[in-house]
Amino acid sequence: MSANNPFGQVLVALVTPMLADGEVDWSGVEKHIDDVITAGADGIVVTGTTGETSTLTDAEKIRLVEVGKSVSAGRASIITGGGSNETAHAIELYKASARAGADGVMIVTPYYNKPTQAGVLTHFRMVADATDLPVILYDIPGRAGIPIMYETILRAAKHPNILAVKDAKGDLSEVSRVLNQTDLMYFAGDDANVLPTLAIGGTGLIGVTANIAPGPYRTIVDAVNNNDLATATAEHQHLEPLVRAIMTHVPGTVATKYVLHGLGRISTPRVRLPLVGPEEHEAAVIEDELDLVKNVAGVDFSNFRPDRNAAAGGALPKVAGTTR
Numbered sequence: 001m002s003a004n005n006p007f008g009q010v011l012v013a014l015v016t017p018m019l020a021d022g023e024v025d026w027s028g029v030e031k032h033i034d035d036v037i038t039a040g041a042d043g044i045v046v047t048g049t050t051g052e053t054s055t056l057t058d059a060e061k062i063r064l065v066e067v068g069k070s071v072s073a074g075r076a077s078i079i080t081g082g083g084s085n086e087t088a089h090a091i092e093l094y095k096a097s098a099r100a101g102a103d104g105v106m107i108v109t110p111y112y113n114k115p116t117q118a119g120v121l122t123h124f125r126m127v128a129d130a131t132d133l134p135v136i137l138y139d140i141p142g143r144a145g146i147p148i149m150y151e152t153i154l155r156a157a158k159h160p161n162i163l164a165v166k167d168a169k170g171d172l173s174e175v176s177r178v179l180n181q182t183d184l185m186y187f188a189g190d191d192a193n194v195l196p197t198l199a200i201g202g203t204g205l206i207g208v209t210a211n212i213a214p215g216p217y218r219t220i221v222d223a224v225n226n227n228d229l230a231t232a233t234a235e236h237q238h239l240e241p242l243v244r245a246i247m248t249h250v251p252g253t254v255a256t257k258y259v260l261h262g263l264g265r266i267s268t269p270r271v272r273l274p275l276v277g278p279e280e281h282e283a284a285v286i287e288d289e290l291d292l293v294k295n296v297a298g299v300d301f302s303n304f305r306p307d308r309n310a311a312a313g314g315a316l317p318k319v320a321g322t323t324r
Contacts, residue, residue, distance in 0.1 A: 022315025040218030277311030
């Protein structure tokens, strides 16, 4: 991290470990944050998509920032990624996150409402106006229903607090175009695109698979920083079957928790409804993909003990909903 980049380069889109009843496993959260930082992450995004932000309460979101800040102890930035598709609610959440110690905020494109680009831009500007924290815009049309259009990104880049984009749109030609015309930093939001994004001038990643293997992503980023494409490419190739296992068969959160639990790193693979654990055929495909994973530093699948029964279904938490 530096004055020019307050976020870091290897950012983990953190899962939120939970107990069997669906309540947050706070000791598990602490352990997992420490594990990924120790293994090479220099940024943690809590309450993002992978963290199940849609089914966390506001109180849980703020506590995740507080816990992250305490555990990181200055070793990694803590970015809050929850947001809201209601601008007023998003502003409240980010103000509360700033008070809790967040180092930055990640604003997702308003989802479900499907506003015009004028509405998207106004949303971003008003949230950025309401905080002094550095801002990452999250462009994920597959979940939000709409993209952040190129012209909107250029206009948003003029805001002094908007410093970066997490790109899950996958249009690398547009990424190059924006990088050529703005000072925005770009973070790969699709795990398969980490190396391509870095190769065209991107800053880093906000990765799901990094929950399992942050070390190899540290190696990729450091290698690119040192103009060592051969090392970066080798790590990219080693990670490819793991990325495919995590990102292609069930929601990334579900697959990641299934694998982390099978490796003994979290106490349960529980997710909150409407997410559910992998069905038998889905779990089988994930396990088949994992059989192809070789030479990934920090991951030993010879000790992988998946538990399909523990992963089955989903939980209804005691306090439901993203209440204010």
